[in-house]
Amino acid sequence: MEIRALVSAMWRNRTGPILVAAQVAITLAVVVNMAYLIQQRLETAAKPTGIDINNIFWVHLEAIDPEYNYEAAVRADLDYLNALPGVIAAATSNGTPQAFYALGLPFAVSPEQLDKEGAHVARVFMANEHYLDALGLELIAGRNFESSVVAPPAQDVPSGIAAWAPEVIITKYMADKLFPDGNAVGKPLYVGLVNRSSTVVGVVKLLQGAPMPDEQFALSNVLVPMIPPGPDSFYIVRTEPGRRDATMARVEKELADRVPGRFLSRIEALEKTAAQARFTFRSSAIILSVIGVFVLAVTLVGITGLAAFNVTTRTRQLGTRRAIGARKFHILRYFIVENWIITSVGALVGCALALAAGIKLSTTYALPRLPLYFLVAGVVAIWILGLLAVVVPARRAASISPATATRTV
Amino acid sequence: MIEMNNISKVFRTDVVETHALRAFSLRVEPGEFVAITGHSGSGKTTFLNVAGLLEEFDGGTYHLEGQDVSRLSDNERSRIRNEKIGFIFQGFNLIPDLNIYDNVDAPLHYRRMPAAERHKRITAALERVGLSSRMKHLPSQLSGGQQQRAAIARAICGSPRVILADEPTGNLDTTMSEQIMELLQSINAGGTTILMVTHNPELAQRAHRQVHIVDGRIDQIHHFGTVQRASAAAGASA
Amino acid sequence: MLLHDTRLALRSLKRNPILSLLMIVTIAVGIAASMIAMTVYSARAGHPIPWKEDKLFAVTMDTRDEGPPPPGLPLRNYEYPPFTLGYQDAMAVYRSDIPRRSVVMYRTGQLVMPERANIKPFYVPVRVTTADFFAMFDVPFRYGGGWPRAADTTAEPVVVISKYLNDKLFGGVNSLGREITLGGRQFKIIGVLDAWMPHPRFYDLSGGGFDLPEDAFVPFEWVRAGKMFPQSISCVRRTSRVVNFESLFTEECLWLQSWVELADSAAHARFQDYVDNYVRDQKQRGRMPRPLNNRIVNVSTWLDMNNVVGDDTRMQVIVAVAFLVVCVLNTVGLILAKFLSAAPIAGLRRALGATRLDIVRQHLTEVVIMGLIGGALGLILSFGGLRLLHALIFSRGLETSDNPARLTLAQSFTHMDFSMLLLAVVLSVLTGILAGIYPAWRIGRLAPATFLKTQ
Ligand SMILES: Nc1ncnc2c1ncn2[C@@H]1O[C@H](COP(=O)(O)OP(=O)(O)OP(=O)(O)O)[C@@H](O)[C@H]1O
Numbered sequence A: 001m002e003i004r005a006l007v008s009a010m011w012r013n014r015t016g017p018i019l020v021a022a023q024v025a026i027t028l029a030v031v032v033n034m035a036y037l038i039q040q041r042l043e044t045a046a047k048p049t050g051i052d053i054n055n056i057f058w059v060h061l062e063a064i065d066p067e068y069n070y071e072a073a074v075r076a077d078l079d080y081l082n083a084l085p086g087v088i089a090a091a092t093s094n095g096t097p098q099a100f101y102a103l104g105l106p107f108a109v110s111p112e113q114l115d116k117e118g119a120h121v122a123r124v125f126m127a128n129e130h131y132l133d134a135l136g137l138e139l140i141a142g143r144n145f146e147s148s149v150v151a152p153p154a155q156d157v158p159s160g161i162a163a164w165a166p167e168v169i170i171t172k173y174m175a176d177k178l179f180p181d182g183n184a185v186g187k188p189l190y191v192g193l194v195n196r197s198s199t200v201v202g203v204v205k206l207l208q209g210a211p212m213p214d215e216q217f218a219l220s221n222v223l224v225p226m227i228p229p230g231p232d233s234f235y236i237v238r239t240e241p242g243r244r245d246a247t248m249a250r251v252e253k254e255l256a257d258r259v260p261g262r263f264l265s266r267i268e269a270l271e272k273t274a275a276q277a278r279f280t281f282r283s284s285a286i287i288l289s290v291i292g293v294f295v296l297a298v299t300l301v302g303i304t305g306l307a308a309f310n311v312t313t314r315t316r317q318l319g320t321r322r323a324i325g326a327r328k329f330h331i332l333r334y335f336i337v338e339n340w341i342i343t344s345v346g347a348l349v350g351c352a353l354a355l356a357a358g359i360k361l362s363t364t365y366a367l368p369r370l371p372l373y374f375l376v377a378g379v380v381a382i383w384i385l386g387l388l389a390v391v392v393p394a395r396r397a398a399s400i401s402p403a404t405a406t407r408t409v
Numbered sequence B: 001m002i003e004m005n006n007i008s009k010v011f012r013t014d015v016v017e018t019h020a021l022r023a024f025s026l027r028v029e030p031g032e033f034v035a036i037t038g039h040s041g042s043g044k045t046t047f048l049n050v051a052g053l054l055e056e057f058d059g060g061t062y063h064l065e066g067q068d069v070s071r072l073s074d075n076e077r078s079r080i081r082n083e084k085i086g087f088i089f090q091g092f093n094l095i096p097d098l099n100i101y102d103n104v105d106a107p108l109h110y111r112r113m114p115a116a117e118r119h120k121r122i123t124a125a126l127e128r129v130g131l132s133s134r135m136k137h138l139p140s141q142l143s144g145g146q147q148q149r150a151a152i153a154r155a156i157c158g159s160p161r162v163i164l165a166d167e168p169t170g171n172l173d174t175t176m177s178e179q180i181m182e183l184l185q186s187i188n189a190g191g192t193t194i195l196m197v198t199h200n201p202e203l204a205q206r207a208h209r210q211v212h213i214v215d216g217r218i219d220q221i222h223h224f225g226t227v228q229r230a231s232a233a234a235g236a237s238a
Numbered sequence C: 001m002l003l004h005d006t007r008l009a010l011r012s013l014k015r016n017p018i019l020s021l022l023m024i025v026t027i028a029v030g031i032a033a034s035m036i037a038m039t040v041y042s043a044r045a046g047h048p049i050p051w052k053e054d055k056l057f058a059v060t061m062d063t064r065d066e067g068p069p070p071p072g073l074p075l076r077n078y079e080y081p082p083f084t085l086g087y088q089d090a091m092a093v094y095r096s097d098i099p100r101r102s103v104v105m106y107r108t109g110q111l112v113m114p115e116r117a118n119i120k121p122f123y124v125p126v127r128v129t130t131a132d133f134f135a136m137f138d139v140p141f142r143y144g145g146g147w148p149r150a151a152d153t154t155a156e157p158v159v160v161i162s163k164y165l166n167d168k169l170f171g172g173v174n175s176l177g178r179e180i181t182l183g184g185r186q187f188k189i190i191g192v193l194d195a196w197m198p199h200p201r202f203y204d205l206s207g208g209g210f211d212l213p214e215d216a217f218v219p220f221e222w223v224r225a226g227k228m229f230p231q232s233i234s235c236v237r238r239t240s241r242v243v244n245f246e247s248l249f250t251e252e253c254l255w256l257q258s259w260v261e262l263a264d265s266a267a268h269a270r271f272q273d274y275v276d277n278y279v280r281d282q283k284q285r286g287r288m289p290r291p292l293n294n295r296i297v298n299v300s301t302w303l304d305m306n307n308v309v310g311d312d313t314r315m316q317v318i319v320a321v322a323f324l325v326v327c328v329l330n331t332v333g334l335i336l337a338k339f340l341s342a343a344p345i346a347g348l349r350r351a352l353g354a355t356r357l358d359i360v361r362q363h364l365t366e367v368v369i370m371g372l373i374g375g376a377l378g379l380i381l382s383f384g385g386l387r388l389l390h391a392l393i394f395s396r397g398l399e400t401s402d403n404p405a406r407l408t409l410a411q412s413f414t415h416m417d418f419s420m421l422l423l424a425v426v427l428s429v430l431t432g433i434l435a436g437i438y439p440a441w442r443i444g445r446l447a448p449a450t451f452l453k454t455q
């Protein structure tokens, strides 16, 4: 078939094709970028955490009695929790990962490095000897904290932090960043705000502090052996698979009353906390994707509409074409090629739009540039969907009887 | 060339059954120029459509150049239309978005002919109908007579064995009709069989034979002349 | 004339019901998406206190270290100074007598011990603030009022509580003079607020800006007297050292919001000078190494700097508008197709004496009617969409709170007010006109002969 004749015929009635091409262009730009954003978000949401999320819950107790002996209570509570049937481990901490709670401190290998290169900011989680087990973290180098090194609770957070601890455990991500030659274990780690150095005694394979797109924020975490300052207590409990909810119910009933002068203010499955942390950016991704689907749908309707309109107005010439020897296939091909040209022109413009929008998107959301394979996939998808959209009217065109040529006036 | 035996064609709609052709038998020799006449609704167009494989028929047999065409697939029918048959319509039926050259080119496209060959044929056909200077015009930029000549160029450029014309002069004035008729006769003189539906008795008499249809049946056949060899006929029609 | 056009338009719409429906639905979904996105946007982009736009100013100073941002920190707008002040600098602002009113404050959480046994102790957010807070932000009182400035320095045990807290603890009666236990200490109630929900909560945007105001307000000196530790604190300099609670007051750690009310632009200029001079003086003492960058900004600028609207909301509006554009383009195509296929009728009308204007106007009427129907449908769709949005997203977590203001807050994001309704009407007419103007013009431009000749 002669493309030239087809194009020049199309050019004579260009308004419709131009409108559809413009729709395709905008659609491509919108859909490709939304798909990328959504993919980034869902990927972030689905990233491994290193934590045994499904079998963990946390519990928060508030002290109300001024005479409340926090230190003794923590000891008793941990003994009780660790002895519960079905509990793998229970630890106390200043908060749970996955909750955007952040005690961030500046770290470096040495004070000089901190001054020269700036800090490596990391989340700090207070831990005891049960912490790794209570979260299900995997230690890949060095050792766990011994119970003797865990510092007793301080007056308040600042004094606790100020006292700091002689040992820390860090994530592999951080170890790789701060000790690029490997072997972080045994090396000193300097903490900026409190002006102290501790020895790295262990490295955990993975601990995602919060589900954030930026790895530096998500994976830079430091465990420091200390009981958090009271008088409110916070425990993280990990159970054997399938026993979490029953254990939670029991703890909710029993724990607070074991020591007078306090009450249980919140108990929650970590699964829920983690889902909540992912909710916002997931939900807005969903909103965007719904709009994206609508954009696509409207454009496909536009393609079908234009083709259907063309079939109606061209009935006579289609009959004539059939009469002078066009096969059904030729008619089908005519419509498909015509539509393919329109979508391709739209897609070409759309690529430029998509790239421009992609630059804006990546600066706004601090994302890597829109990868080209997204664009390629978008163009291919538009081609395929455009083809599907035109198939029905094209088939109708092909089924026009050749006798139409003599019957229509 | 065309051999129809007992052809019947019935149109069924929800309310009525129309027997457009009944026991229709006709034999057309190669090189013959046959005029088809009859009242409106008598079945002329239907006959032409059946003869041109635009429509299927319900009963009887039809051999085109000795080939039984009653059981052909849609693709084979398309191929035969494309290679053996040329159509000329009352309403010209040029494709409005294509210029004259491309219109004439259209049937050649559907058989994979090399571009050079196509070009040669198109220019020759347009030369023949006297439209060489209008190749780049759109149909809407031509007069009715010119459009019909372009349509004739399209019909002949594929060198068909038979040309089917349904009231080719129906939309034209007498001078134009005359021109078209002369053109058809000269094409016929070149050996191409022509079947032409017309309401004009004068034109019908210039054919070799006039077949008059009444109510889907052949009512009368008039013989006005016989097929002559191409060489002899060339001078006669001029 | 209008009636005639309308009648013709309706008849024409009925002639191709599927096509008309398709166009109306296309317009409707386009308008619905835009309306939903813009409703959420306008809820976030609103001005909480427009009548004080040229009076209220947030105070910031650039106390950070020299040099580029720390590597790996994807901070946007690093050129902005931090949004909170350290104790020393906030106090310097507070000492100035240029502002008519001046507030230094922060947010903390404290335990409330109810007297009634059937209510468990619970945490409430508490604002520790200087006395001007209430007058400055036009906080409405139900009973009583705030405290005198003197109470700020003496840590007088007085408290202003929210309507919610008063309802919860005292069943909504006038509780002035009664006492509540906050963080283990007794406070006398001197004021009860009326319903108050600045939206966004501009005076402290640290939680994203869309939270309720605190439930209790106590004089500023309680920071020391009650050791009420701030909810968020950030230490900005490499040399900062936090060793104990006292470090809050001595170190380069930021945790205080500072706002001033200035009489006029002259006062603003004088105050800017005052702050700049203060910072210059501090530079002499080796603090604040960065170039002068003290921004004293009104509420709009402040909301802007804090990106309160949010990237996602903005993105949703952009995408929704792109969607509407696609819908309009689509409708233009369909309308054009429809008009052209009915061109012979228009041609006949012209042959019968209709002017070009008649034809254009008649076709435009048809499209505007379609736009209005589409707009009405779009409005219904957007109400539905907003409800869905509320149910799926904004109402999350409501069940865990007994504060009815939370529901009001959640609903405010999906609430379409009158101006939004007006926008919907304008948008639908505009969509109709935009979609129809070209096709109507095309039809009007065709010469009558061409209509009649075709086919
Ligand atoms: N598609 C169809 N469906 C039903 N009936 C049809 C159809 N096509 C033709 N007919 C009927 O078949 C009969 C023959 O029609 P045909 O078109 O062959 O007549 P004609 O001789 O060409 O008339 P005219 O001189 O007016 O063109 C008519 O009665 C017509 O109504």
Ligand SMILES: [Mg+2]
Pocket: B044, B045, B046, B166
């Ligand atoms: Mg006929």
